[in-house]
Amino acid sequence: MIGIVVVSHSRALAEAAVGLASEMVSEGDRPVIEIAAGLDETTFGTDAAAVAEAIGAADSADGVLVLLDLGSAVLSAEMALEFVDPEVAERVKLSSAPLVEGLVAAVVTASTGAPLDAVLEEASRGLAGKQDHLGDGPAATQAVVASDNFVEVAVGNEHGLHARPAAKVVGLARRFDARVTLTNLTTGRGPVDAGSLSMVATLNAQQGHRLRVGASGPEAQDALAAISALAERDFDDVPAAQAARPSVGQSKSGSGLDVAIGPAIVADRDVDLAGYRAGENEQQRMQDARRASEEQLRTLRDQTAKTVGDAEAAIFDAQLALLDDSVVLDSVAEEIGGGANAPRAWKSALDALASSFEGLDDPYQRERAQDVRSVRDRVLRALVGAAEPVSADAGVLVVRELDAATAAAVDAERITGIAVRAAGTTGHGVIVARSRGIPLITGIGEVEVPPGALVGFDARAGSFVVNPDANVFRTAIRERTAERETALADAEQPAVTVDGQTIQVFANVGSVQDAADARGADGSGLVRTEVLFGDRQVAPTVEEQVEAFRAIAAALGGKPITIRTWDIGGDKPLPFLAQGKEANPFLGQRGIRVFRRRPELLRDQLRAICQVALETPVQLMFPMVTTAEEVAWALAELADIGSSGWGVKVGIMVEVPAAALRISSLAEGLDFVSIGTNDLTQYTTAADRGNSAVAPLADGLDPAVLQLIDRVVREVPAGVEVAVCGDLASDPAAAVLLAGLGIRELSAVGPQVPVIKSRLRRTDLTEAAKTAAHALTLTSATAVRDLLDRSQAE
CATH class of the missing domain: 1.10.274.10 (PtsI, HPr-binding domain)
Structure with a gap:
C-alpha cells in the first residue's frame, strides 16, 4: 500500500484534514499518513527537512503521494526530494490536488490497494463532484486518462444510464480487482469512477452516446470484457413500457381502472427531524x-x-x-x-x-x-x-x-x-x-x-x-368495470357506430410483443421503427428490417400495418446515427430532416417496407414533414428504389402547425395523412410535455389543437384519408370527439383498443359532430372536457 504525506503551513489544519480522511476507512485498511506541517505547534510555515523526514517515514515499495496546501509548501516538498535517497525520491509523486478533498479521495483509494498513479488520479479529481454539482468546473474539457486498457461502448437503451442500468455498471465494476473509469465521449464529460453511482450519474449518458471504459489493475481486461458484454445487452435495462406490462399469468392486485x-x-x-438529538458517535x-x-x-x-x-x-x-x-x-x-x-x-x-x-x-x-x-x-x-x-x-x-x-x-x-x-x-x-x-x-x-x-x-x-x-x-x-369487461369480450368485433359508420381502430406498436398484445386491433396505425431497432449499435440491414416487419404483421394476423420511417431527433436518438448537440433539439434535426444528409439509411428502410408490402397490406409514413419540398424529396427517394407497382400506400404525419395550415397543398398526391397529436399539441402550445412546470399546457384537447385537426379534415385533398395516431386517440372520450370531427381511423395504445372500440359502438356520429363543433368554439381544454362529460351523461 502506498504512503501519504501531508505538507501544510498549519499543523492544526493538517491534523484536522488527516483526522477527517482517516474516518473514511477502517483502521486496518488505512494507509500510513505522515504530517510535515508548521514550524512548530503554533507557528505557520514549512520545513524541507521535516518534509524529507515524513517522506522517509511514509516510504513504501508502492510509492509515496505528497499532498500540499500552497506557496512554499511546494518549494519545500521539491527541496525535500533532494534530501532523501534517490531511490526513494523516484517513487514519490507530488500532487496539486486540493488538500482536503484530495486527501480524502487519496486515503479511500489507497485503502483498496490501488497503485500510486491511480491514487494520484483520484486525488486530482477531488473537486469533480462539487464542481459538477455547482456547474463551475471544467467538466466539458476534461481529458481522457491515457491507458492501454480501454474499450468504447454505445448506450443503446431507451433512457441511457439512468438509475437501474447505472447500478448494474457500478455493481459490475466493483467485482473486479481493477480501477474502472467511464468517459462520455459524446459530451466530453468524465472520466468518473465507474464504482460510484453518483459519479456515473454526472455523465448524463443518454441513448446514442458513446462511452470510453478505461481500466487498470490486475483484472482490468476482465472488467472491460464484462462491462462491454453488459453494454451489448443494453445494460440489462427493460424499457419502461415493457416493465409496466405484467408477465403472462401474473396477477394484478388492483382494479386496473382509472x-x-x-x-x-x-x-x-x-x-x-426536530426531535433528533446528536450522540457521541x-x-x-x-x-x-x-x-x-x-x-x-x-x-x-x-x-x-x-x-x-x-x-x-x-x-x-x-x-x-x-x-x-x-x-x-x-x-x-x-x-x-x-x-x-x-x-x-x-x-x-x-x-x-x-x-x-x-x-x-x-x-x-x-x-x-x-x-x-x-x-x-x-x-x-x-x-x-x-x-x-x-x-x-x-x-x-x-x-x-x-x-x-x-x-x-x-x-x-x-x-x-x-x-x-x-x-x-x-x-x-x-x-x-x-x-x-x-x-x-x-x-x-x-x-x-x-x-x-x-x-x-x-x-x-x-x-x-x-x-x-x-x-x-x-x-x-x-360503469368502467362493466365497460372494461364488455370491451374485452367484444374486442374482435368491428367498431360500428349507432348510425352504421365503421371506425377503424388500430394499435401503435414498437415491438412484436406490442402487436401481440393489441387485442381487437384492426392492424397497426403506427409502427415506430426507431423503437423497434432502438437497441442496435449498427444500422439494421434490409433483410433484418424485413424480418422484423414480417413478425409484426404475423402477430397482427396479416392485418394492415402503417410503418413510419425513422423518426429520430429531439428525445429520440439512435445509437447508430450520431447527431450533434443542438441548443433546442425539438426544433432542430428531427424526423425526415435528418435523412436529407443520410439518405442511404432511409433508402434501405424503404426497400424493406416495399418488400414486405408484397406479402401484407402496408402503408408508408414519413414523419416531421413541414414543407411540400420535403414531401417531393421523400417521394423521389421512394421512386428511385423502383417502388411503383408494389402496392404501398404513402402518407405523411401532421405534427407541426405549418403542416396543418398548408395541408391542401402538402398532401397533394398522397394516399393518407396521420395526425400525431403529441407533437402537434407540444408545438401548438409551446409546452414541453416532459416539463412538469408547463406540462398542463400541453393538452391535446386544447381548442387550438382541435381547430388544426378540424382544418386538416376539411381541407385535405379529395381522396386522401385522415387518421390520428397520437395519444389523443387512446382517450375514449377524445376518440369520440375525433370521430365527430370526421376522423375515421384511430391508432391507440394496445390496451386501450378494446375500450375505444366499445365506446365508438355506442356513439351516434350526428350527435358527436354537434359536440365537436361546439368544442371548437370553447376557450380551454378544461371547457372541452366538461363538454365531453356532459355529452356522455346525456
Missing part, C-alpha cells in the same frame, strides 16, 4: 441506519419480484447501490466530521445528488431524483425512529412523489387509488403502481387535502376532487 374514491391518507410530509448511527435501510430494501426487492415482476424489483437494486455509494458516503462522513449530526449530513448529501439528477437533460433521468429522495427519507426515518409513511388504513393515498418502495409496499386491496402531487408518468413508482393495477393520477398539484377527507379522482378526465359527490364516482367505477 378512477377511484375513498378517504384521503395524506403522506406528503417531510421526515420530522454520529458516524456509527449513520452506518446503523444505512444497514437497516438496506435490509428493508432487500425485503422489498424480493417481495416485488414475487408479486409484480423482476423488472420492477430491479428498481430497488439501484436504490441499494445508492446506499453503498462511496462518493455519497464520503460526503456524509466529511460533514459529520465537520460537526453536522447524522440526519443533517445525510439529507445534505442526498439533496445535492437529487439536484444533480434534476439538472440532467433527459426527462426520464430527471425523474430518477425521486429514487434519491426515497432513499434519503428511508435512512432519515431509520435515524429518527419514524414509522413508514403508508398506514394500513383504507382509502386514497396522497403523496408528493410516488417512489417505487411505496408503490410496491401498499396493500392494493385497501388502497383504492394513489394521487401524486408531482407531474410525470415515467417515475419508478408510477411504473410499479400501474404494473400492480392500482388506480393512479399524477400532477394534482398543491390542492389542500385534509387527512381523512373524502377524495375522488378520474385520471381519464384529469380531475381530482376533495369532498366529491360519492355517487358520481361510485357510478363511474361500476
Whole structure:
C-alpha cells in the first residue's frame, strides 16, 4: 500500500484534514499518513527537512503521494526530494490536488490497494463532484486518462444510464480487482469512477452516446470484457413500457381502472427531524441506519419480484447501490466530521445528488431524483425512529412523489387509488403502481387535502376532487368495470357506430410483443421503427428490417400495418446515427430532416417496407414533414428504389402547425395523412410535455389543437384519408370527439383498443359532430372536457 504525506503551513489544519480522511476507512485498511506541517505547534510555515523526514517515514515499495496546501509548501516538498535517497525520491509523486478533498479521495483509494498513479488520479479529481454539482468546473474539457486498457461502448437503451442500468455498471465494476473509469465521449464529460453511482450519474449518458471504459489493475481486461458484454445487452435495462406490462399469468392486485374514491391518507410530509438529538458517535448511527435501510430494501426487492415482476424489483437494486455509494458516503462522513449530526449530513448529501439528477437533460433521468429522495427519507426515518409513511388504513393515498418502495409496499386491496402531487408518468413508482393495477393520477398539484377527507379522482378526465359527490364516482367505477369487461369480450368485433359508420381502430406498436398484445386491433396505425431497432449499435440491414416487419404483421394476423420511417431527433436518438448537440433539439434535426444528409439509411428502410408490402397490406409514413419540398424529396427517394407497382400506400404525419395550415397543398398526391397529436399539441402550445412546470399546457384537447385537426379534415385533398395516431386517440372520450370531427381511423395504445372500440359502438356520429363543433368554439381544454362529460351523461 502506498504512503501519504501531508505538507501544510498549519499543523492544526493538517491534523484536522488527516483526522477527517482517516474516518473514511477502517483502521486496518488505512494507509500510513505522515504530517510535515508548521514550524512548530503554533507557528505557520514549512520545513524541507521535516518534509524529507515524513517522506522517509511514509516510504513504501508502492510509492509515496505528497499532498500540499500552497506557496512554499511546494518549494519545500521539491527541496525535500533532494534530501532523501534517490531511490526513494523516484517513487514519490507530488500532487496539486486540493488538500482536503484530495486527501480524502487519496486515503479511500489507497485503502483498496490501488497503485500510486491511480491514487494520484483520484486525488486530482477531488473537486469533480462539487464542481459538477455547482456547474463551475471544467467538466466539458476534461481529458481522457491515457491507458492501454480501454474499450468504447454505445448506450443503446431507451433512457441511457439512468438509475437501474447505472447500478448494474457500478455493481459490475466493483467485482473486479481493477480501477474502472467511464468517459462520455459524446459530451466530453468524465472520466468518473465507474464504482460510484453518483459519479456515473454526472455523465448524463443518454441513448446514442458513446462511452470510453478505461481500466487498470490486475483484472482490468476482465472488467472491460464484462462491462462491454453488459453494454451489448443494453445494460440489462427493460424499457419502461415493457416493465409496466405484467408477465403472462401474473396477477394484478388492483382494479386496473382509472378512477377511484375513498378517504384521503395524506403522506406528503417531510421526515420530522426536530426531535433528533446528536450522540457521541454520529458516524456509527449513520452506518446503523444505512444497514437497516438496506435490509428493508432487500425485503422489498424480493417481495416485488414475487408479486409484480423482476423488472420492477430491479428498481430497488439501484436504490441499494445508492446506499453503498462511496462518493455519497464520503460526503456524509466529511460533514459529520465537520460537526453536522447524522440526519443533517445525510439529507445534505442526498439533496445535492437529487439536484444533480434534476439538472440532467433527459426527462426520464430527471425523474430518477425521486429514487434519491426515497432513499434519503428511508435512512432519515431509520435515524429518527419514524414509522413508514403508508398506514394500513383504507382509502386514497396522497403523496408528493410516488417512489417505487411505496408503490410496491401498499396493500392494493385497501388502497383504492394513489394521487401524486408531482407531474410525470415515467417515475419508478408510477411504473410499479400501474404494473400492480392500482388506480393512479399524477400532477394534482398543491390542492389542500385534509387527512381523512373524502377524495375522488378520474385520471381519464384529469380531475381530482376533495369532498366529491360519492355517487358520481361510485357510478363511474361500476360503469368502467362493466365497460372494461364488455370491451374485452367484444374486442374482435368491428367498431360500428349507432348510425352504421365503421371506425377503424388500430394499435401503435414498437415491438412484436406490442402487436401481440393489441387485442381487437384492426392492424397497426403506427409502427415506430426507431423503437423497434432502438437497441442496435449498427444500422439494421434490409433483410433484418424485413424480418422484423414480417413478425409484426404475423402477430397482427396479416392485418394492415402503417410503418413510419425513422423518426429520430429531439428525445429520440439512435445509437447508430450520431447527431450533434443542438441548443433546442425539438426544433432542430428531427424526423425526415435528418435523412436529407443520410439518405442511404432511409433508402434501405424503404426497400424493406416495399418488400414486405408484397406479402401484407402496408402503408408508408414519413414523419416531421413541414414543407411540400420535403414531401417531393421523400417521394423521389421512394421512386428511385423502383417502388411503383408494389402496392404501398404513402402518407405523411401532421405534427407541426405549418403542416396543418398548408395541408391542401402538402398532401397533394398522397394516399393518407396521420395526425400525431403529441407533437402537434407540444408545438401548438409551446409546452414541453416532459416539463412538469408547463406540462398542463400541453393538452391535446386544447381548442387550438382541435381547430388544426378540424382544418386538416376539411381541407385535405379529395381522396386522401385522415387518421390520428397520437395519444389523443387512446382517450375514449377524445376518440369520440375525433370521430365527430370526421376522423375515421384511430391508432391507440394496445390496451386501450378494446375500450375505444366499445365506446365508438355506442356513439351516434350526428350527435358527436354537434359536440365537436361546439368544442371548437370553447376557450380551454378544461371547457372541452366538461363538454365531453356532459355529452356522455346525456
